[in-house]
Amino acid sequence: MGRNPVTWLGSPTFPDAARRALGDTQLRGNLRKATTTIRGKRESVVAELDDWEELRRAGESIKDEVLADLDTQLERLEVAVTERGGVVHWARDADEANRIVLDLVQEEDTDEVVKVKSMATAEIGLNEALADGGVNAIETDLAEVIVQLGDDRPSHILVPAIHRNRAEIKEIFAQMPEPPASDDPRVLAEAARKYLRRKFLSAKVAISGANFGVADTGSIVVVESEGNGRMCLTLPETLITVMGVEKVLPRWQDLEVFLQLLPRSSTAERMNPYTSIWSGVTPGDGPQKFHLVLLDNGRTSTLADEVGRQALRCIRCSACLNVCPVYERTGGQAYGSVYPGPIGAILAPQLAGDLHDEQTASLPYASSLCGACYEVCPVRINIPEVLTHLRAEVVEAKGKRTPEAMAMSAAAWVFGDRKRYEAAQKAGSLTRFLARGGTLSSLPWPGSKWTDTRDAPVVPKESFRSWWRRNRG
Amino acid sequence: MQNGDGASGPPSTEDAGGRRTSGPRVALFPTCLTDTAFPETAKAMVRLLERLGCDVDFPLDQTCCGQMHFNTGYAEHARPMARAYAEVFDGYDHVVVPSGSCAGMVREIHPDLCGTSPAARRTYELSEFLVDVLGVVDVGAHFPHRVTYHPTCHSLRMLGVGDKPLSLLRAVSGLELIPLPQAEQCCGFGGTFALKNAETSTAMLADKMRCVQDTGAQVVTAGDNSCLMQIGGGLSRLRTGVRPVHLAEILASTEEEPWVATP
Numbered sequence: 104m105g106r107n108p109v110t111w112l113g114s115p116t117f118p119d120a121a122r123r124a125l126g127d128t129q130l131r132g133n134l135r136k137a138t139t140t141i142r143g144k145r146e147s148v149v150a151e152l153d154d155w156e157e158l159r160r161a162g163e164s165i166k167d168e169v170l171a172d173l174d175t176q177l178e179r180l181e182v183a184v185t186e187r188g189g190v191v192h193w194a195r196d197a198d199e200a201n202r203i204v205l206d207l208v209q210e211e212d213t214d215e216v217v218k219v220k221s222m223a224t225a226e227i228g229l230n231e232a233l234a235d236g237g238v239n240a241i242e243t244d245l246a247e248v249i250v251q252l253g254d255d256r257p258s259h260i261l262v263p264a265i266h267r268n269r270a271e272i273k274e275i276f277a278q279m280p281e282p283p284a285s286d287d288p289r290v291l292a293e294a295a296r297k298y299l300r301r302k303f304l305s306a307k308v309a310i311s312g313a314n315f316g317v318a319d320t321g322s323i324v325v326v327e328s329e330g331n332g333r334m335c336l337t338l339p340e341t342l343i344t345v346m347g348v349e350k351v352l353p354r355w356q357d358l359e360v361f362l363q364l365l366p367r368s369s370t371a372e373r374m375n376p377y378t379s380i381w382s383g384v385t386p387g388d389g390p391q392k393f394h395l396v397l398l399d400n401g402r403t404s405t406l407a408d409e410v411g412r413q414a415l416r417c418i419r420c421s422a423c424l425n426v427c428p429v430y431e432r433t434g435g436q437a438y439g440s441v442y443p444g445p446i447g448a449i450l451a452p453q454l455a456g457d458l459h460d461e462q463t464a465s466l467p468y469a470s471s472l473c474g475a476c477y478e479v480c481p482v483r484i485n486i487p488e489v490l491t492h493l494r495a496e497v498v499e500a501k502g503k504r505t506p507e508a509m510a511m512s513a514a515a516w517v518f519g520d521r522k523r524y525e526a527a528q529k530a531g532s533l534t535r536f537l538a539r540g541g542t543l544s545s546l547p548w549p550g551s552k553w554t555d556t557r558d559a560p561v562v563p564k565e566s567f568r569s570w571w572r573r574n575r576g
Numbered sequence: 577m578q579n580g581d582g583a584s585g586p587p588s589t590e591d592a593g594g595r596r597t598s599g600p601r602v603a604l605f606p607t608c609l610t611d612t613a614f615p616e617t618a619k620a621m622v623r624l625l626e627r628l629g630c631d632v633d634f635p636l637d638q639t640c641c642g643q644m645h646f647n648t649g650y651a652e653h654a655r656p657m658a659r660a661y662a663e664v665f666d667g668y669d670h671v672v673v674p675s676g677s678c679a680g681m682v683r684e685i686h687p688d689l690c691g692t693s694p695a696a697r698r699t700y701e702l703s704e705f706l707v708d709v710l711g712v713v714d715v716g717a718h719f720p721h722r723v724t725y726h727p728t729c730h731s732l733r734m735l736g737v738g739d740k741p742l743s744l745l746r747a748v749s750g751l752e753l754i755p756l757p758q759a760e761q762c763c764g765f766g767g768t769f770a771l772k773n774a775e776t777s778t779a780m781l782a783d784k785m786r787c788v789q790d791t792g793a794q795v796v797t798a799g800d801n802s803c804l805m806q807i808g809g810g811l812s813r814l815r816t817g818v819r820p821v822h823l824a825e826i827l828a829s830t831e832e833e834p835w836v837a838t839p
Binding site: 498 | 613614615618639640652653657729732760761762769772773775780781805812838
């Protein structure tokens with residue numbers, strides 16, 4: 104089993120990557136504008152529904168029902184898809200999934216495929232694996248086109264090119280056969296349209312992800328805004344769908360809940376423009392060969408963690424990214440994973456399953472625990488709870504000999520006894536002699552991490568407890 | 577809202593020292609940070625709560641709620657602190673905390689660490705205690721300054737204090753309350769986050785400070801000295817002249833005994 108590509112090999116730790124990103128004023132401007140806009144829109148469309156909290160609870164409970172019974176639900180899905188003419192494949196990890204997809208593409212004797220925007224295929228690095236096998240995978244979602252042609256990495260789940268502005272996009276599109284004449288959004292979209300139409304009409308194979316897979320009808324659901332996904336899902340002869348195992352829903356009627364939760368949370372729309380649903384193969388209509396690849400890639404080990412498993416409820420809406428004050432400043436690439444932001448900080452480390460890796464271990468700390476993510480999550484994932492839970496696992500993995508662990512042990516020893524605590528207070532108050540003109544603006548490391556940008560409080564000679572003892576004791 | 581154990585019952589009439597009081601027996605948990613670095617906030621709580629008729633005590637065996645340890649990944653170190661909290665604060669009608677995040681730690685996290693306890697259940701953040709338990713909004717305060725209020729993340733999202741602090745501030749005579757733009761955005765403190773991700777924390781702080789300065793307020797207040805340490809530390813570094821003042825100090829201030837800036 105190879106390395107799980109859910110985190111990008113060679114990425115710096117979050118603090119290092121964030122430092123670099125924070126220096127990019129263009130990036131910060133682009134992000135602030137984009138996230139502020141989408142935040143406001145989401146808030147107003149969510150406020151339209153009186154039963155939003157009930158919907159969230161329904162979403163949470165359906166997902167928990169699935170997770171409690173995942174093996175049975177997946178077998179039901181397999182039976183239903185097979186009965187309707189589809190072929191189901193099971194992939195333990197990224198390597199296995201990539202091999203299955205490459206073999207299926209090669210069977211169709213083609214060296215180019217079109218792709219519907221899909222997080223699962225990005226997670227497993229499918230495009231790179233196909234390229235290694237001589238197959239060119241063409242992204243067709245507009246933002247994915249920008250990322251792919253820019254030889255870039257995604258920075259957002261829903262809007263992977265959120266870090267780019269239109270001037271940058273015009274530059275990137277210059278390599279198209281018919282490049283855009285200006286950076287007017289309509290001109291840019293038209294250039295992409297011409298580039299993509301040719302691909303849709305010639306492709307024999309399409310590859311997609313899935314938003315939902317309905318176990319009782321064997322139906323796969325993809326929701327999107329552009330219609331480019333619909334082209335891929337209907338025009339080619341062969342369709343291959345890679346779906347994370349947690350995307351299964353027990354019943355057709357469950358879609359009622361999720362088709363309300365997802366568009367309002369992600370694009371801030373009441374209803375997404377395109378909802379494609381297919382069940383196996385329909386003779387004479389659409390793809391005549393359908394393959395469903397069910398992907399584990401760290402999901403069952405995540406499921407084994409009682410606290411961490413709630414991350415598997417995620418429906419990839421990205422509401423948590425849009426409200427996250429950390430994401431807004433650093434952007435998505437700083438997380439070093441196809442899953443950025445608060446959900447990425449809990450999902451990527453769990454899927455990767457290796458907290459000994461410095462980069463992965465830095466992700467659960469990429470949060471001030473402000474809780475804005477939990478507040479907006481349509482399936483009520485308590486992200487702060489999982490973050491602190493994963494931090495404890497990181498601490499466990501690092502062992503007791505790190506400077507931090509030793510400092511924390513010492514602090515716990517001090518807090519464990521009133522006399523030691525009072526002695527430490529007295530020692531702390533000595534820092535007042537470092538103050539100049541009533542401010543304490545320079546402390547030795549690690550206090551310098553604070554005083555580099557902020558003054559520290561001048562600890563007074565008399566603590567409150569000393570005052571209390573003197574006056575009330 | 578009353579606490580769940582019926583402990584508020586008939587208020588005690590005599591404290592341990594024999595002083596006659598009419599109100600409930602209230603323990604202060606100023607938090608280790610305030611006890612050590614911001615004693616004026618804790619003194620203000622004593623003045624305020626006694627003015628409102630509470631019988632105030634400060635059990636000296638208290639230290640820390642364990643939040644820093646728990647939030648940084650050291651739950652095992654936090655567990656004995658949670659147990660000690662339950663013992664030290666057992667037997668009081670209420671425990672009052674001038675910090676949304678420490679009150680949240682006690683009420684929401686302590687039960688996971690060491691089981692539920694009467695002390696944890698009876699713990700309130702200051703504005704909750706005043707509005708929900710004592711049922712007061714006008715605490716008789718006077719504070720003739722232009723003030724803006726930062727709602728701290730944990731008071732807002734973990735405890736759900738809503739606009740209780742704002743109602744308390746609106747009832748303060750002489751106080752001009754100026755709304756803070758993008759108030760609900762985190763100030764970037766986040767405990768050890770401020771050190772581990774210092775640059776990101778500072779970027780968040782910079783935006784918060786810009787919003788505070790845009791209000792033209794002389795004072796920025798909040799219900800948590802940790803957030804005020806971040807916002808105030810930044811404002812002081814930039815020599816803005818805007819002062820961080822804890823909500824308790826504003827509410828304790830009266831015409832007879834006005835708030836005095838500490839040097």
